[in-house]
Amino acid sequence: MRVRLTWAFCLSVLLGVTGGVNAEVRVSTATDPTAALDGRLTQLLGSERQALSAVRPDRLRQLTAPPRPRLSARRNGGGSEITYSREWLKSLPRASGGNEWSCLAEALYFEARGESVRGQFAVAEVILNRVDSASYPDTICGVVNQGTGRRYQCQFSYTCDGQKEVINETAAYERGGKIARAMIDGTPRTLTSGATHYHTKSVNPRWARSFPRTTTIGVHHFYRAPTRLSSN
Incomplete structure (x- = not known):
């Protein structure tokens, strides 16, 4: 009788432990956090995919593009202080350069040669600020000639006014060339507070x-593009 009780007791204990293990497994499966997380992630990814599909491809490229490196800011070439005066500009050596320099020098000549030295530097800042922006071409020539040949689409009026670009004022072009050289070489852009647009009064x-x-x-007002999720 004593032996039977002992085996019965052991059997009940064994069954109890086994049942407990099974119960524990069932509870753990029912409350498995990874299952709930997988479902939530699937729902969120579906919502994200739906939202992204509503964004225009060109705008999506702009939002996901890595920031462009800004040209290094330093004093002009030999380290002279910038005074934005005709006298200071005369002290600079005659400038030259490649296609990028030529595009900037011509833009300053046709867009701002009647402006003061400060005003021409300001126009140059706008062009280089656009080069740094993901919303515009990443070269000076690309920015200057953007929209050329398309009606009402050119960004700089002289590139689509129907007139041949002829440089008649050599001295004015040489001044613009010096400014272009100084800006490409890294003159700090401190005049327009990051402006990317301008127009005459x-x-x-x-x-x-x-x-x-x-x-x-x-004669120019300068503007910065508004901060918003827009292609403008």
């Missing part, structure tokens, strides 16, 4: 109503 374009104005130099 004689016009009032619609876009200027929503762009923050950063400064006015000579």
Whole structure:
């Protein structure tokens, strides 16, 4: 009788332990956090995929593009202080360069040769700020000639006014060339507070109503693109 009780007791204990293990396994499976997490991730990824599909491909490329390296800021060439004066500009050596320099020098000549030295530097800042921006071409020539040949699409009016670009004022072109050289070599851009747009005081374009104005130099108002998720 004593032996039977002992075996019965052992059997009940064994069955109890086994049942407990099974119960534990069932509970663990029912409350497995990875299962809930997988379902939640699937739901979130589906929502993200749906949201991304509504974004235009060109805008998506802009948002995901790595930042472009900014040209290094330093004093002009030999380390002379910049005073934005005709006298200071005359002290610089005659400038030369490749295609990028030529595009910037010509843009300054046709867009701003009647401006002060400071005003021409400001226009150069706008062009180089665009080069640094993911919203525009990544070369000076690309920025200057963007939209050329398409009606109402050119960014700089002289490239699509229907007139041949002829340089008649040699001295003015040489000044623009020196400014272009100084800016490409890394003159700090401190005049326009990051402006990417400008227009003369004689016009009032619609876009200027929503762009923050950063400064006015000579006959030009300068603007920075508004901060928003837009291609403008």
